[in-house]
Amino acid sequence: MLTQTSEYALRAMCALAARPGETVPAAELATQADVPQPYLAKIMQQLAATHFVSGRRGIGGGYSLAVDPRKVTALELVMAVGPIRKPRTSTELDELGDGFKALHERLDRAASGVLEVLQESTIAELAQDIGAIRREEPVLSVTPGKNGASRSAAG
Amino acid sequence: MLTQTSEYALRAMCALAARPGETVPAAELATQADVPQPYLAKIMQQLAATHFVSGRRGIGGGYSLAVDPRKVTALELVMAVGPIRKPRTSTELDELGDGFKALHERLDRAASGVLEVLQESTIAELAQDIGAIRREEPVLSVTPGKNGASRSAAG
DNA sequence: TTAATTAAGGACAACGATGTCCGAGTGTTT
């Protein structure tokens, strides 16, 4: 029903929604969203192809939001990265015969519950608690010395 | 979340629960539950290994219920054929940082909804409507004539 | 222009879910 990719996409999108206007590299998003970096890159590609984010290459590049997070639901995002298993139509139920009505009713009700939760949740709502992660240093420059490593994290 | 195998297992188990005491071949269950025959065989194996059903080989063999359908929940059955994705514990939520609380709360709520539906449904309840399928001829013996098909089920 | 940085895109590997097949075991018949 809900795949791993779905959750990765939601986390990354929320992390991005917490930085409105900013262009964030995929590597940084992967760190904040706790997603394998190469795989998140793949997911971000899909989100860029479906115009949820826009990617910019080169120095200072990265991904930035291309939509209003208050108007995009979690369901739309999940559908963008992969087809979601929708509950059966009543027509399909008839095909199987009437014997499994009780079973299919319950299964479909469970599936509908998941869809509703996703439908009712906007990206902005899901990302509302984020911002706490901004307290930490985003990414540490690993270039050795030169101007002196100022990476004492415990501030 | 809920895999195809889960649904197959539930349908087959319901079909079996509608024939208490009987030993039904996997092929017949596959027909009634509308599941690919060779694949259902594999699922029935798992259900036999987990002692939900007991298999008997040879002529007149098949599968029979090994549990009380009123005391087995759909959740137990689903877990028997494959691990189900359970909601995160609050401890795991802390590991990821506090930023994604709202997101994970909703996702877990959706997952919990599915679990609850499965938990609240016993096999007996799900199979209550079955029996209608017994009106139809179960499987037609395709062996031509000889001693004549004496297996007219409609008594 | 050259070098550095970053996304875009495709090829490849690993894994589980799904689907198919053949051998082992059981009962019937001779």
Added chain:
DNA sequence: AAACACTCGGACATCGTTGTCCTTAATTAA
């Protein structure tokens, strides 16, 4: 007992998802 028919049980193949890697393209700084 031996041969045979029937059915389960485990091994094999296929497919999509998940995850990694490498090459290419675009953008910026020097």
